[in-house]
Amino acid sequence: MRTLTCGMNLSLDGYTAAPGGDLGWGVPSDELFQWWSDRVGATGLALYGRRLWEGMSSHWPTADEQPGAPPAHVEYAERWRAMPKVVFSSTTGPVGWNSRLVTGDAVAEIARLKAGDGGPMDIGGATLAAAAMRHGLVDEYVLVTHPVLVGGGTPFFPALDDRVRLDLVETRTFPGGVHLTRYAVRR
Template sequence: MRNLTFAMNLSVDGYIAAPGDDLGWSVPSDELFQWWSDRVAATGLALYGRKLWETMSSHWPTADQQPGATPAQIDYARRWRNMPKVVFSSTTRTVDWNTRLASGDAVSEITRLKAGDGGSMDIGGATLAAAAMRAGLIDEYAIVSHPVLVGGGTPFFTALDNGVDLSLLETRTFPGGIVLTRYETRR
């Protein structure tokens, strides 16, 4: 069975995006950017909700061709394009860059993908991840906490019907007071 991880940048008050979908507070240091890039390289399949897909696909497919692109950005863009992806959306009509579209029941499709062969899977996007959380499909949480309070926006965690016990796997500090905590779901 494949492992499913929900990994996102997070404000200390629990949001993945500030009001207005503002992500300006989550600009990574070079070290953190490299961690994200290595994560993309190690991901067997990425699952995206529509809004996160729109954000990522509006920049990364051509980021390596932009004037002033750093070697790290060039590397990330290539890794991102090559990484297999599934976008869950009932309104998106076309996807590119090693991506397929899933428009049916997300929980059923994620369950099917988890049961299949292949490397680990990452899930991103608040609505999609919330459905997977409520269904008990998340195996690991990788929370990259930035030292900022944004006061509202898109929450990382959703309301659950039952609690979930977690075991700490890793902590790591990055420049600027950013802290990674990885937790495994105890079953």
């Protein structure tokens, strides 16, 4: 059985995007960018919601071809293209870059993927991740908290019907006061 991790950047007040989808407050340091890159390199399968897919696929497929692309961006782009991806959307057209599109029941497909063999899975995109959280499919949470209050926007955690008990697995501090906390769901 595969493990499913939900990991995202978030503001100190718990938002993954500020009002209007603004992500400008979450610019990573070189060290944090490398941490995310290494995570992509270790991911067996990434699950994307539509909005996250649109953002990632508009930049990373060709980011390494841009004039003056830093070596870290070249590495990330190569890892991102190589990483198997599943995109969940009923409105997105064809997907590329080692991806496949799922237009049906996301929760059922995530449960099916978890039950299979393979490396660890990461889930991203607030709406998709919220559905997985509500159905108890997430095994681990990775919160990369930036020292900023954005006052609203897209929350990391949805409203849940039941408590979810967690065990702290890891903490780490990055430059700029960014703090990583990783929790495993207590089963």
